[in-house]
Amino acid sequence: MAALTALDQARGGHAALERAALAGAAEAVGLQRNAVSQTVRQRLLSVAAHYTASAAWSCIDGRQLDRARVHLGEALRMAGMAQDSTAQLRVWNSTAMLAHQRHEYGESVAASQAAQATTAARRNPLCSSLAHARTAIGHASRGDRQPALRSLGHAEAALTKADPTTPRPAWISFYGPAELAALTAIVRELLGEPAHAEAASHQALALLSVRLRRNRSMTTVRLAAAQLRQGEVEQACETTGAAFKLMAGDPLPGRLRTMLGDFHRTLFTVAPSAHAAREWADQYRTRWSTA
Known part of the structure; x- marks a missing residue:
C-alpha cells in the first residue's frame, strides 16, 4: 500500500494503480473470510478499506468520477465493519473531493464535516487539520467567505498541535504545512483573491x-x-x-x-x-x- 501511495505521489492516478489497489483489497477480503478471530477479521477489513480508498483516489485523480463513487461506497462500508475511524476519515475526505469535482458543493461540505466528526479527527490534530482544510474549500466553493476563512483558521491551529515525529500512515504523508498552503491557495482562488492565492502557492x-x-x-x-x-x-x-x-x-x-x-x-x-x-x-x- 505504501508503494502504491508513492507511485500516486510521483505519477498521479491511473488505471494500473486502480487495478493493483483493488487486487490488494480482494486479497484482504478473501483472507478475512477464514480469519480465526474477530480482531483479525476487522484488521483485514481495515486493510481492504484502505486499498479500496486508494483505488477510489486513483479514479478521482484520473477524473473517472463514477467509478470513484462506487469504490468510495464500498470503502466506507468496509471501514464501518472494521470500526476503523482513520479509514472512515480517509473516505470522507475523498468523498468531499469527489463532490467538489462534480460541483456538488453542499455535499462536499457535508462530507468534510463528517470527516471532522470521526474519532480519528477528534483524537489526531493532523487528521483534524486536513478535515477542516477540506471544509474550507467546500465553503469557498459556495462563496461563503467567513466560514471558509474560519475553517482555514481551525486547520492552521490544529496543524500546530500535530507532532511531526509521530509515525503516520502512508496515505496522509502528503499533508503538512506545504499541503495546507496549497489548499489555502485553492480557498483564496475560489474566493476571488488571486494575490493571496499566488502568495500561498509560492x-x-x-x-x-x-x-x-x-x-x-x-x-x-x-x-x-x-x-x-x-x-x-x-x-x-x-x-x-x-x-x-x-x-x-x-x-x-x-x-x-x-x-x-x-x-x-x-x-x-x-x-x-x-x-x-x-x-x-x-x-x-x-x-x-x-x-
Missing part, C-alpha cells in the same frame, strides 16, 4: 517535497492561474511550463489536464490576441489535451 512550492511530483505540478498550475487573473500573462504562461517539465515522462493525470484546460480557456478570455497566449497554445495544447 509558499507551498517552497515547502513541498520534490517527491510529490504531481502535487508540485498542480500547485504550479494554480500559481499560474493566479498570475493570469492579475494580468501577468507572459509570467503565467512561463510558469505552466514548469508543470509540464515536472511530469515529463509520464501521462498527465486527469485532474492536472483539467486544470490546464481551465488555464487555457482563461488565457484566451483574458488575452486572446497576446503573442504569449498563441505561443503557449502552439507549444502545449497537444500535450495537455491528449496526454
Whole structure:
C-alpha cells in the first residue's frame, strides 16, 4: 500500500494503480473470510478499506468520477465493519473531493464535516487539520467567505498541535504545512483573491517535497492561474511550463489536464490576441489535451 501511495505521489492516478489497489483489497477480503478471530477479521477489513480508498483516489485523480463513487461506497462500508475511524476519515475526505469535482458543493461540505466528526479527527490534530482544510474549500466553493476563512483558521491551529515525529500512515504523508498552503491557495482562488492565492502557492512550492511530483505540478498550475487573473500573462504562461517539465515522462493525470484546460480557456478570455497566449497554445495544447 505504501508503494502504491508513492507511485500516486510521483505519477498521479491511473488505471494500473486502480487495478493493483483493488487486487490488494480482494486479497484482504478473501483472507478475512477464514480469519480465526474477530480482531483479525476487522484488521483485514481495515486493510481492504484502505486499498479500496486508494483505488477510489486513483479514479478521482484520473477524473473517472463514477467509478470513484462506487469504490468510495464500498470503502466506507468496509471501514464501518472494521470500526476503523482513520479509514472512515480517509473516505470522507475523498468523498468531499469527489463532490467538489462534480460541483456538488453542499455535499462536499457535508462530507468534510463528517470527516471532522470521526474519532480519528477528534483524537489526531493532523487528521483534524486536513478535515477542516477540506471544509474550507467546500465553503469557498459556495462563496461563503467567513466560514471558509474560519475553517482555514481551525486547520492552521490544529496543524500546530500535530507532532511531526509521530509515525503516520502512508496515505496522509502528503499533508503538512506545504499541503495546507496549497489548499489555502485553492480557498483564496475560489474566493476571488488571486494575490493571496499566488502568495500561498509560492509558499507551498517552497515547502513541498520534490517527491510529490504531481502535487508540485498542480500547485504550479494554480500559481499560474493566479498570475493570469492579475494580468501577468507572459509570467503565467512561463510558469505552466514548469508543470509540464515536472511530469515529463509520464501521462498527465486527469485532474492536472483539467486544470490546464481551465488555464487555457482563461488565457484566451483574458488575452486572446497576446503573442504569449498563441505561443503557449502552439507549444502545449497537444500535450495537455491528449496526454
